[in-house]
Amino acid sequence: MLMLLDLTIRNFAVPPMDVDAAAVAAFERRGKQPLVDLGAYLQGEDNLLDADTVQQQLFPTVHADVFLSHASGDRQQVMQLAVALERLGLTVFVDSCVWGNVYALLQEVDDRFSARGSAPGAYHYHYHRVTRTTASVYMILNAALQRMIDGCELFLYLETDAVRVADYVGDTRYIGSPWVFAELMFARHVARRGRVRPSLEAFKGHAPVQTFDGVARFRTPASSHALEWDVLLRAMADMSNFPPSAYWQDAPVFLDHLYRKLPLSDAEKALLGWR
Structure with missing residues (x-):
């Protein structure tokens, strides 16, 4: 666990990066995880959904350098950035890489525990059961995302119009994604740690996502630092x-080069091991 800095990148993806489609496709293929049959997630006499088993399957034990938080509408540009950062020797975790599996799991859970009647494909559910199962699966996902953020050195939030909603009070910024909001809040408050390099194991990719439907808006939590x-x-x-293998003091050279563009505090410099 080594969460060290959180950083907002403003006006992301204007214009798109020069990364070819084949490289992006290869990046995505490496991140695809096989879905486990729902029965493998059910534990105990009551066949309850086991959170630890779900997290282990959807979030293999990895230690990435950078956690990318973004709006689903920016998918193509985010994948291009992940490929470009990988070429600089970093391991990158893209937050949306598990959403497709989570939605598929949620459908299976609802089909098993919340469906009305037995007609296949009818898609009629008990409302209160669906809300409970959805809340449970989303809490499992949120806990796993927090664990991933805590294990990355740099949390990078990519701010674009795709994630913002109209401002109603002066220059206050708001976002429409509850997932981005939760990630930003956690990154803002998680304890900072110095550099203790774990063994790195790549986990990269992306799965199909669903866009936010505009039910609510959230005041955007401020990152510790911001760059254009x-x-x-x-x-x-x-x-x-x-x-790509360039390291300095057992850390990727690029990260230190990036950090030198930020007004770091003495405490942050100490966590980085700078003298």
């Missing part, structure tokens, strides 16, 4: 001649 998208692009270009 073009600043991140220039930082990545600076490192284009470095080999």
